[in-house]
């Protein structure tokens with residue numbers, strides 16, 4: 001069937017399989033949830049406005065992601081009213097939150113319509129522009145001394161369009177002026193109703209940041225957001241730049257790269273926006289804060305700690321807040337479930353002005369996401385792939401502890417100038433670093449009594465069996481999966497992960513920590529090298545797809561994986 005001249009790429013049967021058998025539900029909380037009922041009336045009213053703000057952000061993210069998203073979505077919604085085939089396609093659209101995206105399993109992106117392709121530059125850049133053309137235009141513009149315009153083009157907060165044979169950048173506050181103004185109104189209404197002073201204050205700054213073409217306003221909003229430890233409501237306007245593969249490609253052109261350095265032009269990939277709304281869970285937050293206490297100590301134990309400045313060691317104070325959150329809504333970037341859905345997130349990222357200006361970070365953990373799982377499939381996976389002696393240590397609940405260590409790991413190690421110097425490899429190395437810090441430092445929490453020996457074993461076994469045994473060969477645009485593949489091969493090559501005679505995976509729990517510390521040291525060396533080639537060599541060496549990986553993936557696919565997510569909203 002056709003939707004606005006475009007044929008749907010999958011048969012009704014194929015869509016049915018994706019939606020009914022390959023989709024995992026993520027159920028968000030409803031108004032019956034105890035934590036919600038306990039809120040003051042003012043805070044409940046504030047939440048209604050924040051949810052409305054989220055819906056508008058979703059339109060912004062759709063526009064950023066693909067030029068045809070908004071149009072195709074509304075056409076699908078129309079058709080879905082009376083057509084089942086269209087309603088299945090709409091479900092897939094809502095899962096990807098767009099016309100196309102990777103599902104984490106298939107090598108090629110999932111593209112809902114024939115002829116509508118996933119774009120490397122999304123809608124940030126003109127869809128008909130090649131990387132070569134992009135680089136050449138920037139070189140020409142720099143040669144004709146248009147330094148400031150090039151600076152804007154390579155900033156995180158602009159949409160880039162053609163203008164004759166050049167490019168021009170449009171600030172988000174201009175391009176999305178209508179949407180941002182509506183969102184600011186909702187945030188101001190929420191600020192009026194909430195009875196939490198700190199939250200009120202933050203919402204005011206965030207509303208202003210949406211109205212002014214001025215990154216310093218984002219910085220102020222971020223700084224006020226990051227210090228909220230004891231507010232009852234969670235609201236985040238996220239700005240992350242994992243989607244854009246075009247901006248960072250400028251580093252691949254030596255001539256352009258040198259010109260950018262010479263003019264002191266910073267290159268930052270484009271931000272996709274998202275909104276998260278929720279309620280802070282006090283018990284879950286307490287556990288996370290126990291981990292937090294150790295971060296300064298861990299910073300001093302990092303390999304080569306004397307060779308770089310670590311953001312968290314700003315004076316004596318640890319500028320990191322952390323909360324565990326029951327989710328009410330996820331919109332925009334958060335709802336683009338393309339190969340996964342995030343279980344926690346530590347913002348702002350290092351490229352943001354507030355971090356550069358000494359602001360802190362806020363780390364939010366997603367309870368409803370981590371609690372969504374398929375217990376039957378987990379059991380089958382263990383039986384088919386893992387040595388029986390290890391089954392007692394598999395516990396998907398402790399994955400949460402790994403995630404806490406991973407998120408804290410982003411706050412340790414060499415700063416963003418080292419990370420960004422790795423060009424196309426920066427995200428892979430940074431995510432891999434955070435994983436490795438979490439695993440290598442986990443015994444420190446045993447020493448300090450936060451967890452016991454048994455739990456430590458569970459963290460290792462559950463991480464390796466739950467995450468490292470990949471469903472499919474990852475590609476460069478899936479940095480977390482690439483990191484897991486690197487670690488898997490490293491542990492195999494160092495004799496920690498082995499195959500038994502019965503073809504099952506076994507883990508040397510005696511020696512794993514020594515090898516993980518060695519891996520951490522090598523990983524920090526890569527960031528310190530600031531060399532794209534060093535990073536590329538490392539990734540090439542360890543991200544190979546072995547016969548063992550292929551075998552594991554085949555078994556997992558036979559068990560049946562659920563690459564798609566459906567966010568079930570109750571507000």
Ligand SMILES: [Zn+2]
Nearest residue numbers: 406410431434
């Ligand atoms: Zn991460």
